Amino acid sequence: MVEDQEGKLLALVARGDQGAFEELYGLVSGPVYGLVRRVLRDPAQSEEVAQEVLLELWRGAPRFDAAKGSGLSWVLTLAHRRAVDRVRSARAAREREERVGRRAEEPAFDQVVETVESRLERESVRRCLDALTDLQRQSVTLAYYDGFTYREVAKRLSLPLGTVKTRMRDGLLRLRACLDGGVA
Numbered sequence: 001m002v003e004d005q006e007g008k009l010l011a012l013v014a015r016g017d018q019g020a021f022e023e024l025y026g027l028v029s030g031p032v033y034g035l036v037r038r039v040l041r042d043p044a045q046s047e048e049v050a051q052e053v054l055l056e057l058w059r060g061a062p063r064f065d066a067a068k069g070s071g072l073s074w075v076l077t078l079a080h081r082r083a084v085d086r087v088r089s090a091r092a093a094r095e096r097e098e099r100v101g102r103r104a105e106e107p108a109f110d111q112v113v114e115t116v117e118s119r120l121e122r123e124s125v126r127r128c129l130d131a132l133t134d135l136q137r138q139s140v141t142l143a144y145y146d147g148f149t150y151r152e153v154a155k156r157l158s159l160p161l162g163t164v165k166t167r168m169r170d171g172l173l174r175l176r177a178c179l180d181g182g183v184a
Contacts, residue, residue, distance in 0.1 A: 004070045004072075005027065006024060006028060006070065006071025006072045006074075006075060007064070007066045007070055007071030007074075008071070009021075009027070010024065010057070010061050010064040010066075010071045011066070013058065013061040014061035014062040014064065021058055024057065024071075025054060028075045028076075031072070031076060032050050032076065032079045033047070033050040035076055035079050035083065036082070039083035039084060039087065040083055040087065045086060046083075049079075049086050053075070053082050056078055057075060124178075125175075125179070128174075128178035129175070131174065132171050132175070135157075136167050136174065138157060139153055139157070140175065142157075150168065153168075
């Protein structure tokens, strides 16, 4: 069986042994940097991430479980994950910046146009609501403008729940047809 020197050193580092950490650092710093460099390609970022991984070894050594694999494979797994996290983080930052840039290119908000459109929409809704029967209009108004549930609408109007549901469905269908330009 191959001796797992890194695993033994990790067990000592987990107990706070600084000498063991120095030895472990000497054994794994090269492979960690090499792996991170292959993922990131940028030497400065690779050095930074490699240092983060090695610091994580000092702090996280107690999490190492020799039963699950060798010490070196655990260390390289940490390095790979940290490097991939850095790539994802950089990609997310770049995408955020692109979204902000695209937003800055959008035309300025026109308050007058927005106000006119809003008034026209309200007038259309009012006109279409007026085209409903009194009972449909009452049901829709109580449910959608006053925030009552169908059950509460039925109670307020002293009607069976099924009747209210039918009126709501018919009223909403007529509203949709009217708002889509059809006849109510």
